[in-house]
Amino acid sequence: MSNVFYRAVNKEYLEVDYGEGIYLYDTAGNKYIDACAGAAVANLGHAHPGVLAAMAEQARKVAFSHLSRWTSKPIQELADLVAALAPASLNKLYLVSGGSEATEAALKMARGYFVERDGQSAKYRIISRWKSFHGNTIGSLSMTGDKRRKQYTPLLLNFPHIAPAYCYRCPFGKCQETCQVDCALDLERAVKMEGAESVAAFIAEPVGGAACGAIVPHKDYFKIIRQICDHYDILLIDDEVMAGFGRTGSMFSIADWGVVPDMICAAKGMSAGYSPLGAVIARQEIYDAFKQGSGVFVHGHTYGGNPLSAAVALAVVKALVADNIAENSRTIGDYLLAQMQAKLLPFAFVGDVRGKGLLLGVEIVRDKKTKEPFPVAMGMAEKLAVALLRQGVIVYPGTGNADGENGDQFLLAPPLIITKEQADELIAAMVAGFREFEKNIGQFK
Ligand SMILES: Cc1ncc(COP(=O)(O)O)c(C=O)c1O
Numbered sequence: 420m421s422n423v424f425y426r427a428v429n430k431e432y433l434e435v436d437y438g439e440g441i442y443l444y445d446t447a448g449n450k451y452i453d454a455c456a457g458a459a460v461a462n463l464g465h466a467h468p469g470v471l472a473a474m475a476e477q478a479r480k481v482a483f484s485h486l487s488r489w490t491s492k493p494i495q496e497l498a499d500l501v502a503a504l505a506p507a508s509l510n511k512l513y514l515v516s517g518g519s520e521a522t523e524a525a526l527k528m529a530r531g532y533f534v535e536r537d538g539q540s541a542k543y544r545i546i547s548r549w550k551s552f553h554g555n556t557i558g559s560l561s562m563t564g565d566k567r568r569k570q571y572t573p574l575l576l577n578f579p580h581i582a583p584a585y586c587y588r589c590p591f592g593k594c595q596e597t598c599q600v601d602c603a604l605d606l607e608r609a610v611k612m613e614g615a616e617s618v619a620a621f622i623a624e625p626v627g628g629a630a631c632g633a634i635v636p637h638k639d640y641f642k643i644i645r646q647i648c649d650h651y652d653i654l655l656i657d658d659e660v661m662a663g664f665g666r667t668g669s670m671f672s673i674a675d676w677g678v679v680p681d682m683i684c685a686a687k688g689m690s691a692g693y694s695p696l697g698a699v700i701a702r703q704e705i706y707d708a709f710k711q712g713s714g715v716f717v718h719g720h721t722y723g724g725n726p727l728s729a730a731v732a733l734a735v736v737k738a739l740v741a742d743n744i745a746e747n748s749r750t751i752g753d754y755l756l757a758q759m760q761a762k763l764l765p766f767a768f769v770g771d772v773r774g775k776g777l778l779l780g781v782e783i784v785r786d787k788k789t790k791e792p793f794p795v796a797m798g799m800a801e802k803l804a805v806a807l808l809r810q811g812v813i814v815y816p817g818t819g820n821a822d823g824e825n826g827d828q829f830l831l832a833p834p835l836i837i838t839k840e841q842a843d844e845l846i847a848a849m850v851a852g853f854r855e856f857e858k859n860i861g862q863f864k
Pocket of ligand 1: 458517518519520522552553554555624628629658659660661662686687
């Protein structure tokens with residue numbers, strides 16, 4: 420009887436022993452392809468020698484010093500490197516310890532910015548989208564738009580949500596030929612309904628992640644969003660906790676839409692799982708508002724900006740640049756997507772295969788023509804994930820895609836170092852898992 424309070428208390432967990440590259444090994448000696456990099460985290464794969472060396476070296480020097488008094492070489496170097504990679508004047512790095520802390524900090528930074536700039540500002544609300552995930556703390560969950568928020572609704576902030584950019588199930592009943600990007604225009608409707616004077620920011624993931632299985636918005640989506648934000652004096656927060664640092668095929672995903680946001684939230688791939696770290700990368704103008712105003716951003720967490728995590732992230736980001744990992748993510752991602760569309764989409768229960776770079780998603784349906792989902796009680800996403808696990812492939816299942824309750828999908832987000840041969844190995848194992856799932860589908864209740 421374990422004394423660990425697991426998330427799903429009745430679930431059986433694999434016991435990890437060690438990892439190497441894209442593979443994880445359990446203590447029973449089984450080998451798995453870590454095809455979701457944990458949760459799109461282990462982007463450099465496991466046991467990367469350069470990162471391990473940087474980590475050990477920094478740990479020997481000093482692992483912790485508090486940001487209330489100390490700065491360190493690793494955080495300064497990391498900030499310089501990130502500033503050089505981030506778009507336009509996004510060159511101020513605010514460090515925290517994870518994705519939820521990053522979006523929570525962005526929320527407060529947006530509010531703080533307007534107070535610093537205008538004095539008595541009424542702007543505090545953050546608009547976000549349904550089928551989004553921005554984290555599990557109360558502020559970040561208030562911005563999140565999926566079923567994870569439901570039981571906590573009484574605790575959440577009164578933040579509006581707009582329609583998702585979800586082409587497979589367009590909320591406006593449009594298709595590719597008739598699309599007028601109504602999902603982007605929905606932001607203007609919400610701003611007018613709520614009153615721009617109360618809205619501080621809009622937050623969105625460039626490519627959807629945990630809540631939707633890699634939905635990719637229309638090519639004009641973020642341009643329209645940027646125009647609306649500018650028109651109504653609203654900050655654009657780009658949540659790249661999952662998509663950032665190479666995952667979708669470029670260092671920052673938003674660049675592919677030709678748009679510059681006001682803040683980028685990062686975490687996961689920025690330290691690639693070697694040490695907990697998150698960040699807000701803010702525009703110079705936001706920083707200046709604090710500098711010329713009170714001089715203080717009233718926020719902070721104990722572990723934010725600790726030298727050990729910063730040294731790890733520095734080694735990770737240097738490796739991403741030196742090895743041109745974003746390019747690998749783009750080319751192998753294109754290859755995997757094409758292979759998945761050719762080999763998985765023909766299965767009767769596969770409704771959609773989509774994504775960008777190595778952030779890929781598979782949506783499963785009961786009826787391919789009508790897109791009717793399986794009832795959530797059947798647990799089909801988890802059943803498919805278990806079928807894949809038996810083939811040695813770990814994916815990241817999710818539900819609620821169709822209507823907030825029903826609708827199954829899984830994310831495929833392997834380490835960005837994956838080779839073409841390994842991608843072929845992954846596809847072959849997935850096809851075998853899908854065949855097994857198909858054979859048993861009639862017996863599932
Ligand atoms: C886009 C996005 N934002 C925020 C978060 C929350 O990050 P964390 O789990 O590190 O708190 C996640 C986690 O999956 C995410 O995908």
